[in-house]
Amino acid sequence: MAKKKADAAGLAKAIRQCVDSGKVIFGSRFGIKASLLGKAKLIVVAQNCPQHLAQDIQKFCKLSSVPLIVFSGSSVELGTVAGRPHPVAVLTVLDPGTSGIMGFVA
Numbered sequence: 001m002a003k004k005k006a007d008a009a010g011l012a013k014a015i016r017q018c019v020d021s022g023k024v025i026f027g028s029r030f031g032i033k034a035s036l037l038g039k040a041k042l043i044v045v046a047q048n049c050p051q052h053l054a055q056d057i058q059k060f061c062k063l064s065s066v067p068l069i070v071f072s073g074s075s076v077e078l079g080t081v082a083g084r085p086h087p088v089a090v091l092t093v094l095d096p097g098t099s100g101i102m103g104f105v106a
Contacts, residue, residue: 007104008072012081014101015044015071015091019082022097026084028053031092035064042067042093042101046075049089057090067105 018024025034028049034040035057043061045054047070061068071078075087082088096102 011069011071011101011104012073014099014104015078015081016083017099018093018096018101020097021099022093023095024082025092025094026082026088026090028057028090031057031090032060034092034094035060035066038064039094040064040066040092041096042069042105044069044071044078044091044093046071046073046078046087046089048074053089069104 025031031040031043035043043057043066045057045068049057058068060066071081073081075089078091079086079088082091093101
């Protein structure tokens with residue numbers, strides 16, 4: 001169980017570094033569009049993302065072979081980690097920058 005917490009903390013740190021040094025976009029519509037156009041490298045979805053949105057994003061990620069990570073926290077926590085003053089249910093990585101976020105892809 002301690003490893004899972006360490007992984008969650010590492011993912012949060014990688015998300016923050018990616019936001020600071022790379023290029024990310026927020027929102028489900030933009031994430032779906034970027035994955036279908038082949039611009040997305042990775043999509044991060046909050047655990048409490050509405051089920052219909054999560055299913056749509058998962059379907060489009062499979063079609064586009066874009067990796068998907070489910071963030072273990074809520075959308076408020078994902079927004080806080082990303083440095084945004086509002087909830088973020090979907091975060092799309094266009095350029096990971098200097099972060100090691102791509103290492104969390106299974």
